[in-house]
Amino acid sequence: MTVTPDIEVRRPRPDDLPAVVRIEVACFSDPWDAASLSAELREDRMRRPLCALRDGKVVGYLMAWKVTDEWHVINVAVSTGERRSGVGTILLDASLDAAISEGCVTATLEVRVSNAPALAFYEHHGFAAFDRRRRYYRDTGEDALVMIRVLRSGETGTVVDSDSTCP
Numbered sequence: 001m002t003v004t005p006d007i008e009v010r011r012p013r014p015d016d017l018p019a020v021v022r023i024e025v026a027c028f029s030d031p032w033d034a035a036s037l038s039a040e041l042r043e044d045r046m047r048r049p050l051c052a053l054r055d056g057k058v059v060g061y062l063m064a065w066k067v068t069d070e071w072h073v074i075n076v077a078v079s080t081g082e083r084r085s086g087v088g089t090i091l092l093d094a095s096l097d098a099a100i101s102e103g104c105v106t107a108t109l110e111v112r113v114s115n116a117p118a119l120a121f122y123e124h125h126g127f128a129a130f131d132r133r134r135r136y137y138r139d140t141g142e143d144a145l146v147m148i149r150v151l152r153s154g155e156t157g158t159v160v161d162s163d164s165t166c167p
């Protein structure tokens with residue numbers, strides 16, 4: 001799909017699962033299990049997953065749901081050694097390009113209030129916090145900030161009320 005000089009972005013394949021599980025476990029205190037990740041890696045009527053590869057090796061992934069005219073980013077992660085080199089940006093740009101081409105009006109996501117790197121990343125990409133879900137995360141009881149980015153000016157979408165979010 002998308003190819004930059006170093007990074008290829010494409011739909012995940014079943015054999016990407018072990019690498020995705022490794023990145024997930026390294027990134028999150030309450031990682032999704034392999035079965036949940038496997039389900040999210042399969043594109044279907046709603047799911048729009050992507051993975052990023054450097055030299056053929058998976059270095060990041062992004063999972064999103066298309067819910068009517070809203071694009072809900074449910075998980076994004078980049079291997080520790082690959083951070084701050086633009087991989088997350090390549091994934092998010094590719095995902096939001098797909099959202100726009102599929103007619104979505106807004107993109108939304110939930111993020112832990114303590115996840116400063118992710119907050120900075122999303123703010124860098126034009127997301128703004130508009131709501132807070134109290135005690136949203138089961139492992140720590142932490143709140144989630146709900147962030148939104150308008151993809152098409154002059155319109156607002158229906159905000160999805162989902163209990164699925166990055167761990």
Ligand SMILES: CC(C)(COP(=O)(O)OP(=O)(O)OC[C@H]1O[C@@H](n2cnc3c(N)ncnc32)[C@H](O)[C@@H]1OP(=O)(O)O)[C@@H](O)C(=O)NCCC(=O)NCCS
Pocket residue numbers: 027028075076077078079082083084085086087088089090110111112115116117118120121122124166167
């Ligand atoms: C959030 C995450 C996906 C960002 O991926 P990344 O590839 O490192 O991001 P990029 O290199 O594309 O960063 C783009 C911009 O976002 C901001 N940003 C990203 N990481 C940041 C950090 N740790 N601190 C401050 N700003 C940051 C910066 O503005 C950065 O631009 P710059 O490097 O030119 O200053 C990555 O940190 C990650 O995998 N974190 C662990 C998993 C996670 O928490 N995911 C989010 C779940 S909601």
